[in-house]
Amino acid sequence: MSEIILQAENLKKVFVSGKKEFTAVDDVSFELEQGECLGIVGESGSGKSTIAQMITHLEPATEGRIFLKEQDITHARGKALRDIYQDIQMVFQMPMESFDPRCTLGDGIGESLRNMGISRVETRKRVENLLEKCGMEKEYADRYPHQVSGGQCQRAAIARALAVGPEILICDEATSALDVTVQKQILELLKELKEKEELSFLFICHDLALVQEFCDRVLVLYQGKVVECGTPDEIINHPKMDYTKKLVESVL
Incomplete structure (x- = not known):
């Protein structure tokens, strides 16, 4: 059995x-194993995005607990919270809105590295490597968000998330603002990163076809509650709950 890297309790x-x-x-309770993708x-x-916001401390939990590698991080503050962001990073739905329009993509990707005290020369080198890892030429470091496509901006956002070497990526509808062709390209990138970087994923998505292609297990939420959990094939081909059946039927 794989190690449980993230756990949410009630x-x-x-x-x-x-x-x-x-x-x-x-x-809501769930576990995420090392190297697993949980949809x-x-x-x-x-309640999908609210769960992500509680895990990343963008919103405080009203009740319940969150564990990262068996450490209770529910009420982490200060240095403890900064340490969490070394392990957990988030990729948002609207990539262009997640970058400062006054700064280049390279500045945005390298911000966390500079905050760690890494020199500008070394930061630039790492930024270029990250862009290439995410399928972009290093020259894109000098471009501004409005000068690139949505897909390119999302690749840059993934590069930014990878900069600190996290173990968990939370993708909050990270492909929904992109057209179908670009969605597939981004999903292929995430698959490659999952294998090469041994990343774990929380993949928040409303597209069951993408979930079936990428995820190992799936939680189905309805009105803030988990109503079903299983493999993508179990959820899509043999749904147990009426709500899940309607969710599947709506995309068929």
Whole structure:
């Protein structure tokens, strides 16, 4: 059995607006093994992205606990949180919005390296290597986000996520803003990185065809709760819950 690298126990997130409360994630538990890709699927508003935000501390958990390599990181702050970002990085849905438009792609990719005290010369060298690893020529380091395509910008975003040498990549709808051809190219890149870099993935996606092609296991979310879990083939070919059946039928 592979080592469990990330674990969520009974995660809950309640958003409060005035006197109203909304439970976005309700008692969600899962484990991610080393080298595994775990897909999280569900309709819009099912809580997929909120789970990613809690794991990366963009949103605090209302209840529950999060473990990274058996260490409780639920309430990590300061240096402990910075250490987490050495192990977990996120690739967002809208690549161009994730870069500062005033800075070149190279500046964005190298920011974390410079923050670690790495010299500008060495940072530039590593940035160029990262771009080439992600299928781009090193000259793209000098281009601005608006000067490249959406697919190229997402490749640069993946390069930025890889800069600190993480063990886990969280892809939050990382292909949904791209056309079908570019989606396939990005998925092939992620597959290659999974094998060569021995990365683990949380792959948040609404496209079951992509999930079936890339993921080892799948969680199905409905109204913030896990309603089904299994391999992609089990979920797609033999769904147990009515909601899962409707989700599958909607893309067939």
